[in-house]
Amino acid sequence: MNFSTVDYGVFFGYIIFIVGLGLWVSREKKGHEKDSRDYFLASKALPWWAVGSSLIAANISAEQFIGMSGSGFAVGLAIASYEWMAAITLLVVGKFFLPIFIEKELYTIPQFIEKRFSTNLKTILAVFWVALFIFVNLTSVLFLGGKAIDTIIGTGDGSLLIYAILGLAFIAAAYSLYGGLAAVAWTDVVQVALLILGGLITSFIALNHVTPEGGVFHGLSHIFNTAGDKFHMIISRENPEYFNLPGIAVLIGGMWVANLYYWGFNQYIIQRTLAAKSLAEAQKGIAFAAFLKLIIPLIVVIPGIVAFVMFDQPEGTAVIDGVKEAFLKADGSLNNDKAYPWLISVFIPTGLKGLVLAALTAAIVSSLASMLNSTSTIFTMDIYKPYLKKDASEHHLVNAARITAGIALVIAILMAPVMGNIPQMFQYIQEYTGLVSPGILAVFLMGLFWKKTTNKAAIVGVLSSILVALFLKTTIVDLPFIDQMFYTLTITMVIIAGVSMTTSENDDDPKGIPLTAKTFRTDSVFNVTSYVILIIAAVLYTVFW
Numbered sequence: 001m002n003f004s005t006v007d008y009g010v011f012f013g014y015i016i017f018i019v020g021l022g023l024w025v026s027r028e029k030k031g032h033e034k035d036s037r038d039y040f041l042a043s044k045a046l047p048w049w050a051v052g053s054s055l056i057a058a059n060i061s062a063e064q065f066i067g068m069s070g071s072g073f074a075v076g077l078a079i080a081s082y083e084w085m086a087a088i089t090l091l092v093v094g095k096f097f098l099p100i101f102i103e104k105e106l107y108t109i110p111q112f113i114e115k116r117f118s119t120n121l122k123t124i125l126a127v128f129w130v131a132l133f134i135f136v137n138l139t140s141v142l143f144l145g146g147k148a149i150d151t152i153i154g155t156g157d158g159s160l161l162i163y164a165i166l167g168l169a170f171i172a173a174a175y176s177l178y179g180g181l182a183a184v185a186w187t188d189v190v191q192v193a194l195l196i197l198g199g200l201i202t203s204f205i206a207l208n209h210v211t212p213e214g215g216v217f218h219g220l221s222h223i224f225n226t227a228g229d230k231f232h233m234i235i236s237r238e239n240p241e242y243f244n245l246p247g248i249a250v251l252i253g254g255m256w257v258a259n260l261y262y263w264g265f266n267q268y269i270i271q272r273t274l275a276a277k278s279l280a281e282a283q284k285g286i287a288f289a290a291f292l293k294l295i296i297p298l299i300v301v302i303p304g305i306v307a308f309v310m311f312d313q314p315e316g317t318a319v320i321d322g323v324k325e326a327f328l329k330a331d332g333s334l335n336n337d338k339a340y341p342w343l344i345s346v347f348i349p350t351g352l353k354g355l356v357l358a359a360l361t362a363a364i365v366s367s368l369a370s371m372l373n374s375t376s377t378i379f380t381m382d383i384y385k386p387y388l389k390k391d392a393s394e395h396h397l398v399n400a401a402r403i404t405a406g407i408a409l410v411i412a413i414l415m416a417p418v419m420g421n422i423p424q425m426f427q428y429i430q431e432y433t434g435l436v437s438p439g440i441l442a443v444f445l446m447g448l449f450w451k452k453t454t455n456k457a458a459i460v461g462v463l464s465s466i467l468v469a470l471f472l473k474t475t476i477v478d479l480p481f482i483d484q485m486f487y488t489l490t491i492t493m494v495i496i497a498g499v500s501m502t503t504s505e506n507d508d509d510p511k512g513i514p515l516t517a518k519t520f521r522t523d524s525v526f527n528v529t530s531y532v533i534l535i536i537a538a539v540l541y542t543v544f545w
Contacts, residue, residue: 003153003353009258010354014194014361018187019174021370024235025186026179028258035394039180039401040107040377041275050185051285054272054370055090056292057188060195061367064300064361066144070336071371072304072310075241076230076545080297081250084260084537086186087293089259091530094286099519100448102279110382116447116511119386119456121462123438126225126382129267130408133375136411136433137268138368143363143419144337151341152357163418164321168364169409176369181377184369185272191362192292198359199299201352202344206306209347223302223309230305233544246480251541254482257489263435265444287529294536300340307339368409375408376401387471434481435473439465446496451512457499517521 028034037043046054071079106112110129114122146165154160175183178375207219224231229239234247249255263269276282276495326342327335348356380401385392392400439462446453446461468491471477472484479487500509522530 001160003207004350007354008350009359011361014354014358016461018190018362019171020367021190021339022175022179022183022187024128025461026183027177033395034398036104036381036397036401039398040271040373040381042180042185042272043183044247045277045280046185046272046275046285048281048284048288050189051272051276051282052288052292053192054185054188054268054366055285055289056296057192057195057366058184058268058272058370059086060296060300060363061141061305061369061539064296065199065363065528066337067194067305069298069304069340069457070338070494071244072230072301073308073336073339074304075235075245076227076232076305076308077251077297078233078241078245079302080301081233081245082257083293083296085255085303086263087290087533087538088107089256089263090290090293091259092288093264093270093284095520095522095530097134097448098282098286100513100515101270101274102276102282103519106274107381107404109265109270110376110378113443113458116513117443121443121455121459122382123387125462126378130375130379130383130391130438132376132436133371134408134411135415138212138371138375138408139369141364141413141421142412145361145368146416147337148341148360148364149357151338151351152360162417167362168368169413170423171361172365172368172372173406173409176372176537177405180273180398180401181271181373184366184373185275185367187228188366191366194355195359195363195366196295197291198300198356198362201359202264202340202356203299203302203306203517205231205347205349205352206256206303206343208308210309211443219306221410223305226309227305227312231544233541243480244482246482249480249482249486252478254486254489257438257441257485258482260445261441262462267378269369271377273372280526283522283526287526287533290533291529299331303343304336304339307343308528309473319495327531335399340510341441346368372409376405394398401497402455408444434485435469436466438469438485438494439463442492442496444487446493446500446514449515450497450500451508451514452500452504452506453496453512454500454509455511456461456503460493460499461496464495468492 045351057330064364067448070078101112104115108126108128110122113125125202142165149164149168150160154164174503175187207216207223208214210219226353233251235242235245237247246253249436273282273286276285287454307327310329312325312354323369326346327338336471344353344356344360380397384400385397386402389400391397442465443458466487469488470489472479473481
């Protein structure tokens with residue numbers, strides 16, 4: 001809507017720049033052919049600031065910009081718990097998980113399962129993750145990204161959806177398929193700066209327009225006074241969104257399950273830490289990412305609340321006409337996920353629209369590129385090499401990874417339009433990932449920190465966890481899905497402990513991991529940064545309780 005030549009120039013200039021940068025930083029050096037270490041782990045040469053930037057760029061996507069803004073519209077600031085709890089979780093991952101992963105020189109998370117348990121369990125989880133990345137992660141990011149672009153530069157009726165999906169897929173493929181993780185990680189440094197800048201611009205302009213008088217601080221005061229119930233981190237049982245964010249459970253319950261699984265054992269997240277120069281650099285990168293997570297709600301949740309305030313104003317007092325109609329579907333139901341695209345299309349002035357759209361595209365493309373690289377990494381290293389081509393050369397493995405990523409992208413493109421309109425896409429993804437994540441998290445936690453855990457117990461645990469999760473999801477139990485995840489994790493850990501103790505002939509499993517105080521020792525930079533982040537998080541929860 002009202003896209004000028006300058007806007008298009010900025011947008012397409014960004015695309016050309018980022019593709020060119022990705023191809024340049026990942027070019028083959030003279031006399032050295034790209035091998036699996038280069039392609040999958042960026043030659044293990046990433047400094048802390050590249051690790052931290054890439055973590056955020058891989059994480060922040062259409063899911064957050066569109067889905068979380070939509071949840072901000074519906075729920076309010078409480079949805080920011082996914083961000084602020086993630087900051088704390090990252091510190092836990094950096095101190096207690098990373099030292100073990102890096103010491104074992106992993107390429108993929110399933111490789112840890114093989115080293116700790118068995119090849120069979122590794123293969124089961126590798127197949128699961130490849131399917132999850134393709135049919136849930138890649139597909140949802142393409143769909144949400146395409147829908148956002150269709151709303152911003154089209155009419156919002158879906159006429160540009162498939163073209164937007166194809167465009168996003170092409171941009172991500174243009175540099176990530178050739179360059180691997182090096183292309184992804186180094187371009188992420190630029191992309192995370194752009195997405196934060198573009199996100200802040202959108203938030204400030206939206207706040208400036210939420211009242212007739214204008215002014216960012218006046219806008220903040222207005223939305224706080226007008227929609228004060230949207231600024232509670234811990235929502236009450238009477239809140240209609242309680243089942244999505246069940247009160248205190250976001251601090252001491254199932255939110256930990258979602259975050260520990262995502263930040264600790266998700267391949268497309270943890271892979272960039274495995275590519276760091278050293279453990280110390282990886283931990284500094286984790287701390288940098290944790291700090292950035294504290295400010296993400298300002299650029300993804302606040303715009304959703306602003307859109308709600310505009311939508312909820314009485315007839316005749318709205319700042320702009322047609323607000324209510326903009327959020328209603330053809331059947332009259334509310335479409336929360338239109339909040340962010342609508343704000344951009346209506347309030348961002350000519351000349352800045354291209355920059356904001358480039359920022360949104362940066363978020364989408366960086367996540368797509370990360371998911372593609374991690375999908376190909378797991379398939380190539382955990383399925384293709386051990387089962388289909390044991391004697392594959394390094395050159396052959398890199399080519400296999402490129403073909404795998406291409407096929408995964410084609411499948412996701414075909415599946416994306418089928419997803420249709422889901423009221424809160426972010427919550428939807430969290431809920432259905434939550435069917436399997438507690439069981440996998442239980443296996444990892446028990447495998448990492450309890451040496452008696454056996455392979456048989458891990459297999460029984462991960463399979464039974466799905467049955468437990470499905471039962472807890474029934475209307476008979478009637479639990480919020482975050483509580484379902486917490487109880488599923490607890491029950492699965494009990495099952496794993498019980499099977500281990502009743503079937504093992506040894507005090508400790510032969511593959512148990514020996515842990516000492518030295519394993520978890522961190523330097524002063526990580527320690528001081530961690531204390532600062534924890535204090536800020538505590539203050540935020542105290543102020544917005």
